[in-house]
Amino acid sequence: MSTQDILGLSSQDAGRVISFPASQYLHASTASPVPGAISTGLPRLDQAISPISPDESSQSSSDATLRGIPCGHVTEVFGPPGAGKTALAMSITANALCDGGKVIWIGTTSLTFKTVADRLDTTSPLPKLRLKSMLMQSLDTTKSSDTPQQLIDNLIYFRAQSLPHLLALLLHPPQGFPPENTKLLVVDSVSGPFPSYFLSPSELKSRLAQAKITDKSQVHWLMNRKWNVTSELANQLMKLAASRQLAVLVINQTHTKIKGLPRATLSPLLAGGAWENSMHTRIVLYRDFPAVDDEESEVASRGVRYAEVLKREGKALTVRSDENIVPFTIDSGSLRGTDTAQPSRAVPQQPVEETFRAGGRKRKVDEIADSQDEEGSDDDFGWVDGDDAGLVEGPADDS
Template sequence: MHGGVKRGQVTEIWGPPGCGKTALGIQLAANALSDGNGVVWVDCFQKLQTHRIANVLKTVKESRMLADIESIQDIDPAKLVHYSCMTLPHLLAFISRPTTTAIASDVSLIVISSLSALINSSLPRSLEAKGSKKPAKGPTQASKRLQGLQFIITTLQKLAATKNCAVVLLSQCATKMRSEQMATLIPSINTTVWEQGVSTRLVLFRDWAWNASKSSSVFLAGLQKVDGRVAQDAVEHVSAFKVESAGISSVHYEANSSDMEVAVMAPRPKRKLGQTDLEVPDSDDDDEDYGWADEDEDALPPPPSQWQGSEDLILGENAGLTEDESEAEEGLQDYYYEDDETGDGDRSNNETD
């Protein structure tokens, strides 16, 4: 929880609902404003309650007065610029050609909230079954999605590099179902081109415990990727914190590291569906997976093409890439590395709290 995020990089913070993503973004924004820097907050799904930032700013200022009076600077509320980009074209226009009025030269932090919800609603995942007839001409839905994801993440990299600021993405999560395995949480956007563009990734989640017949919860943050290096374990350097109206603060917490790996699993290499040879067992005793029995499945309506507006998105067995997405992604890999202007996050080692 110390050290902040690096300038010139794209940092992704993801997790389930109510795990403190917005609270952590507000804390980063308040720290940057307290240092006299500018902050841009972009909403893509739900508008931010600005009074929350005001409460955290007040707490940060009071804590710095007690620590070191020389580090206190006058906080200018006008340095916090708040935008709402509820459509993907609006967001693309904003990040592709930002004006000096939209993103001033003193901006050190750009927070984009619920970007994954906006992308998944505008560029839904393809649910075409294997062997389905492909259109005769034109790109498939899967290739359009991958091209869109590559353009978005590349543009964000360039924005972080050219403006010398930290770009923080607050993303949602999905529940991935595997045959004969427990459900695991994965980022809502987990394609290869997207993961290559994210320099640092943090996962947030919560844990509950009983103390004197009372249940209590703690917020946890773990690193999955730092400066382009993927963590060896699923989650590393787990830190506990609490969320209050005055901001977030560290708390003491001890937990088994193996429990953390079960809670959030690292993404595995994706394969085509035909290479998996998965079979769903039809034993009558196998009714432990979320209480669904075989006779209940026949009565269920077909799932919608994409569940939107919810962070806890259930993808079913199609959580991995389809055949069209795999083929489109393979075609994009060579092109991705040829872009010399992507701004990989290593151009600046400056940090902002």
């Protein structure tokens, strides 16, 4: 039996795919018109991701460009647990299915007893009951003759149990992956398998010292191994989106960074120059408790989430503005935008230049204790409700 029969992977000997630089795919995708977009289910968020240009404002509604996450590019959504990342991904999935396209959902999170009740079957960690409810509401709005089950049949689910499984699926995909007419690829979550395979810097230094590894080239390779894998994964996602003209949505987890910053800051777990350059759009989700006058309004505000666009059309937004911050709530059927006031900014925002100056090192790296390590101190700081609006790592406000 051949390797392809056992693993379902194409052979590398015959018909090997020729690789091209990722920048070549990027330039080719930006030079041609964007092949459509997929709505997030929140009109204000769609508008923040792809604002209307002066040339488009004069067009009729039938000729207007579709708004939402762009096809042919990679969109990243990150935020703390419970912020609504999976719910937003499911809303985008429902809209892609209603548009007649196929969706591939790659899950890396494990199934827990608490989430079993939200599944149609215990073999798939994807909350299909909630997705079916979203599809029913979308079909009622569009007056379509399709049934939710017919649309769900166009959803293909893959379970990536570990980081090698995820890399094998994306870097060496089986034949027919992704299938024709695929409009959306979701990875939930792309950062989930990484912590179990890569030690924190302090732990890695301790292991190297115990093993008495002094070869500089080997130490350098071990220290940069995570970033090399992250870069390869980001480049592959970008090439896949550009070559197949589909939208790639990756959900990224967060951790707390302290070293080099004026305060504890919530940051994406997967980051770095190569990763961030590959992201065409970045959206952060968080929760906050705005100032309210009465107890009833305070209780209602606890269910409000905020989606903030940090990067669009491949360019980071250097200034925070209310137009890019969208409040919304989550129910069983859909995401709903609200008119809630913008999140409080209890922690004063600083210009980017001042933030970097405040984070300048005054001691040598060897003099910094392990307890102050960037990743080693993540577990010491929990996420406190009400602090997230000022702690999210993103462009600072000039005000």
